[in-house]
Amino acid sequence: MDEAKEQGKDLVQLARLALAGRPQDIQTYVTRISRKYQKLSPELGEQLKELMKLAPTRQSPLRSEGVATIPVDRDSRLQLLRHEPGARLEHEPIWTATVAEQLGQIVSEHLRSDELLAKGLAPTRTAIFTGPPGVGKTLAARWLAAQLDRPLLTLDLSAVMSSFLGRTGTNVRHVLDYAKGVTCVLLLDELDAIAKRRDDAQEVGELKRLVTVLLQEVDDWPEGGLLVSASNHPELLDPAVWRRFEMQIEFELPEKDAVQQAIQLFVDDAAALNGSWSAALAEVLCGQSFSDIERELKSLRRQAVLSKCPLADLFPRLIRQHIDGQPKTARKDIALRLAEAGLSQRSVHELTGISRDTLRKLNQADEHPLEQN
Template sequence: MTRTMESRRMDGMTTLEQDLVHLARMALAGRSQDVQMLLQRMARRYSRSNEAIGEALQALLRDAPSADAPLRGLGNAAPVPLDMDSRVPLIRPDHLAPSITPVLSGSVREAVDQICDEHLGRDRLLKAGLSPSASALFVGPPGVGKTLVARWIASRLKLPLLVLDLSSVMSSYLGRTGGNIRKVLDYAKASPSILLLDELDTVAKRRDDGAEVGELKRLVTVLLQEIDDWPASSLLLAATNHGDLLDPAVWRRFEMVIDFPLPDAVQLRKALEQYSERDAPDDVLTVIARALALQGASYSEAHRVVTSARRRAALAEQPLKETLLSACGEQLRQLPFAERVRLAVDLVQSDHMSQRRVHELSGISRDTIRDRLRRQESQE
């Protein structure tokens, strides 16, 4: 086979000179991801033979400069992008630091810790020719802590959190919505940051959904292209309450997918302690947590119960435990009678509460509790 003129020109070049030619070709073609991968290989290769070049390339990768983000590492001085029609900001900085540590299941905490460890240990990854995860998808019902975890990650990584306002991105002129999304993501790429795409299913619906118009389907393609080009020096987070609505290709683009389940009674109990600032009787919180868990409640619903009790306590100038007792009764009354009886018996058996205290909290008579206990003992 006849050799190409370019391959003949490469003869006689050193490895470094050949890498520079490949790098220039990729840069001119706008292939930013390929450029970053080649630089990673070069940094790893030359760190052994030319320490100065290796360290310089690692520094560049750490700050991840690109044609799309010339201000990376220098701070984002660009104005916040606006929708051309409404002049409403398309993105908003979220400066709310988490006031509590999120209560998470073991699998969620492990995944979140891995994301933080990768970004905090970026230098070690770069030396090994690797880069930290650039994107993660949070999937779960409302109120399970997806936004709180995004704030927690931003706090741990000391990066600004930017939140995409999907209601403003969806322009009245559908043809402009794709441009709005690009403007938002380009702005977020301009300096190290965390971008949260909340309610991702609003714009990333399945492309085989016959109810959607062609323009909305094209938005999915725009979004996929932007996710593919996301720099590893920043973090792209997306959250959805309806994972079944997402286009399958969207799932594959995210490096990590984290499922947020509804909390169990133990997790709700820990959350209630934080919400009440540990100013409530343990047994009352235990009963509320168990009742909420039986109802399939989320953290936001547990927070609502405690906040309402604290407001009533402040207005009536009562101790919080009094209004929480009332809240406890309200939660229990939402359970079917059979569920309340089972809960009352279980509290006596497992939490070492007296029958009198369980009766006060649950409203189930002590005679009923004793009768159920005798039945269980006879069956054993």
């Protein structure tokens, strides 16, 4: 009983310090109570001790000067870095086998770095993620931070670049110096923003200097650290830039089975997806990014709630939105695929306007292509 009382008291005190934004005091407090709980409740004490090991060290800016020292732009005073202390994911990401393997390798290398160090090797320090928008590049950085139980620090280069360019180099250097002192995952997001900004001759000089700063940092990133960078226009980047990264991971638009997984994830209602809906929706959503699929399905869920109708009643509308306005050949193709996905010929006709007769013929032609010639 006493123990519960103690814990309650500590919880309130921690909440008070957290709400007052006093990270250093929280650290001191946690160190103190972790010693107390070693005796009172050894398991809890051990957990707190482990947490403190991951907390910023004495040398790091977080510890010595508090969170307020996150670098800021000199004039605007806006923070240059986004700091996510406990990176959390709303849902498990969907990775292709290759991406899962590469990301998994980074995690294992860092979690088991002592085994590598014993053989004179160091875990991967730098990686670059490329791919179209909305396929999980930023998400992957957050996922890595969560797996490694490190804070995620994000420098959005497109935001930094939009301020007065002359200061960008200094700002970036500040940010990188800061990030080096903290055990974290540093994400340089939208790396291609540098390449996009080539407006005038003076800027070209500035940009060259900026690229030089970045390349040096990527080369010299400290052992044990993890710097990841994301870009959806790798072709805009000087090959010298992305070759510097130790690992390159390509993210792609989801294939059909990943689209189906995404549908299940974002609809989050197995009953609604009963029957052939999951496969049928995948036929029209295939070709889109995960974030577009998420947006469409969440919007549909909101509509279902507000109109108090079962979600499945709205699936035909979503499918029709993707079909309307398409030329007849495309509609025929979708009709065939929807039928293959398991929708009845009647539903397919209602959704696509393709007659059941045509559908039967298309089906036969698809099943026996040679007989048609």
